[in-house]
Amino acid sequence: MRHRKKTVKLGRTSAHRDALLSGLVCNLIAEKRITTTLAKARAARSMAEKMVTLGKRGTLADRRRAISLLRRKDRVAELFNDIAPGYAGRAGGYTRIIKVGRRMGDNAEQAILEWVDRAAVAPKKSTEENESATTAE
Amino acid sequence: MAQPKSKKSKSKTRSRKMSKHGELPIAVPCPECGAPRLTHRVCPSCGMYKGRQVVTIDAGE
Numbered sequence: 001m002r003h004r005k006k007t008v009k010l011g012r013t014s015a016h017r018d019a020l021l022s023g024l025v026c027n028l029i030a031e032k033r034i035t036t037t038l039a040k041a042r043a044a045r046s047m048a049e050k051m052v053t054l055g056k057r058g059t060l061a062d063r064r065r066a067i068s069l070l071r072r073k074d075r076v077a078e079l080f081n082d083i084a085p086g087y088a089g090r091a092g093g094y095t096r097i098i099k100v101g102r103r104m105g106d107n108a109e110q111a112i113l114e115w116v117d118r119a120a121v122a123p124k125k126s127t128e129e130n131e132s133a134t135t136a137e
Numbered sequence: 138m139a140q141p142k143s144k145k146s147k148s149k150t151r152s153r154k155m156s157k158h159g160e161l162p163i164a165v166p167c168p169e170c171g172a173p174r175l176t177h178r179v180c181p182s183c184g185m186y187k188g189r190q191v192v193t194i195d196a197g198e
Contacts, residue, residue: 098191099178112179112191 008043018069021047024113026075028095029083033114038099041111045095048113052094055084083115090116
């Protein structure tokens with residue numbers, strides 16, 4: 001029985017959904033932060049956290065399981081070698097979701113999904129923008 | 138067939154419609170720049186969230 005086994009379906013068939021999620025998590029591994037809809041971010045967070053758990057243990061079986069789910073050996077290698085070891089002292093909660101606002105066009109709530117404790121390739125330029133905003137006040 | 142006895146007033150119509158009206162989202166001033174922003178969202182004018190630069194906002198001439 002599938003009682004209480006809830007899955008975010010995202011309006012897709014299971015194969016389409018699996019492909020989408022592995023793509024999102026692979027991009028998160030490569031880019032360190034991704035911007036997507038809130039529902040997709042939440043679904044991808046669930047998968048990303050499980051992948052980090054695999055990476056922290058890092059046995060051959062874990063690596064093969066990650067490759068079968070993520071479908072990319074290079075991303076799994078980056079996850080296992082670079083990202084997962086940094087979370088050795090953290091028991092879950094490896095990612096963060098920040099709500100950004102609604103998208104023009106379809107009014108979908110957007111969110112940023114990023115690794116916790118990792119300097120994402122982020123925002124510069126903002127300091128002078130921020131200062132100009134405050135001086136404009 | 139039964140018919141309405143008289144035309145509904147604007148007040149009656151609008152009262153009924155307001156009762157189905159949803160709550161509007163709450164905007165609060167951003168603690169960094171003071172511009173209005175939605176709660177639990179990145180500020181659209183300065184890109185800050187919880188005292189951290191989260192998004193780069195292009196100045197846009």
